[in-house]
Amino acid sequence: MAATVLIVEDQILIAWHLSDLVEGAGHRVLAIARDPAEAMETAARERPDFALMDIRLHGGTSGLEAARMLFECWGVRSIFISANLDPATRAQTEPLRPLGYVGKPFLPAEVITAVERAVKTVAG
Numbered sequence: 344m345a346a347t348v349l350i351v352e353d354q355i356l357i358a359w360h361l362s363d364l365v366e367g368a369g370h371r372v373l374a375i376a377r378d379p380a381e382a383m384e385t386a387a388r389e390r391p392d393f394a395l396m397d398i399r400l401h402g403g404t405s406g407l408e409a410a411r412m413l414f415e416c417w418g419v420r421s422i423f424i425s426a427n428l429d430p431a432t433r434a435q436t437e438p439l440r441p442l443g444y445v446g447k448p449f450l451p452a453e454v455i456t457a458v459e460r461a462v463k464t465v466a467g
Contacts, residue, residue, distance in 0.1 A: 348370055348458070349374060349376060350375045351376045352377070352395070361395055365458060370458065373389045378400055379400070379408055386417055391419055392461075392465045393465055396423050398427050399425065410423070420441065421442060424444075
């Protein structure tokens with residue numbers, strides 16, 4: 344199954360890299376959102392299967408807040424990608440039923456593995 348993925352990442356080079364990895368694995372990237380508002384606008388239009396979510400976004404905005412809104416409004420779950428995956432941060436994500444975690448810096452195989460696991464979970 345090919346999934347539709349929303350990337351929420353404020354560092355454009357990382358976002359493009361993630362997009363290349365997701366599309367190279369046979370899935371479709373709906374959009375790259377740089378903040379919670381863009382993520383919500385895209386999700387309202389497109390309804391992604393899941394999101395690749397950075398935890399700390401530009402200007403002090405929170406990927407956790409974006410993930411919460413996506414989950415509460417449309418049931419969209421996230422794979423969290425961040426250099427900040429300490430136990431306290433992971434605990435904050437638990438109510439959102441995360442599909443996985445990938446630490447930054449990441450290897451391409453880590454992202455692809457997380458995406459493939461998420462695809463199986465949302466399809467199953």
